[in-house]
Amino acid sequence: MFKDEITFCVILVYTFWCISINGTALKCLWSVHHAGGKLVYLSTKKRASGPKCPVTGKRIQGIPHLRPAEYKRSRLSRNRRTVNRAYGGVLSGGAVRERIIRAFLVEEQKIVKKVLKIQKAKEKLASKS
Incomplete structure (x- = not known):
């Protein structure tokens, strides 16, 4: 009587384009969707004086x-x-x-x-x- 429930597991693959995260003021990261469903991390840059x-x-x-x-x-x-x-x-x-x-x-x-x-x-x- 019960149908088998099919569960889909979505795996998010992040591309991390950053040379060095140690140079940032606050190591903040956030994700952005790019073309083709690509997820990319962006990080904050150091503030300029x-x-x-x-x-x-x-x-x-x-x-x-x-x-x-x-x-x-x-x-x-x-x-x-x-x-x-x-x-x-x-x-x-x-x-x-x-x-x-x-x-x-x-x-x-x-x-x-x-x-x-x-x-x-x-x-x-x-x-x-």
């Missing part, structure tokens, strides 16, 4: 925080890798401003020294005659 200014140590504004390989030419366009100013993408705005002011003050100091030298020479000529 982003580029920092070597002078001030602050993060550079206007540049996305990515891992070093993501900044290569093929993956990120030039206008997203840099900022539109001198030393853009390398130094922060404050460091560039500081350099400009320092260079200006050095030039002003040179001019003042020249003027003082000329005044002293004029005074010597006036005292001799």
Whole structure:
């Protein structure tokens, strides 16, 4: 009277494409269905701190925080890798401003020294005659 129940055991085969899981911040894995019914594990990537200014140590504004390989030419366009100013993408705005002011003050100091030298020479000529 009872029919034999046929049970199907579904075996899920996961494909794990990862070089090293030790490099991840949190060893989180989750599965994703791909074409052809393929199950693949994905893992979290390490969070990027982003580029920092070597002078001030602050993060550079206007540049996305990515891992070093993501900044290569093929993956990120030039206008997203840099900022539109001198030393853009390398130094922060404050460091560039500081350099400009320092260079200006050095030039002003040179001019003042020249003027003082000329005044002293004029005074010597006036005292001799």
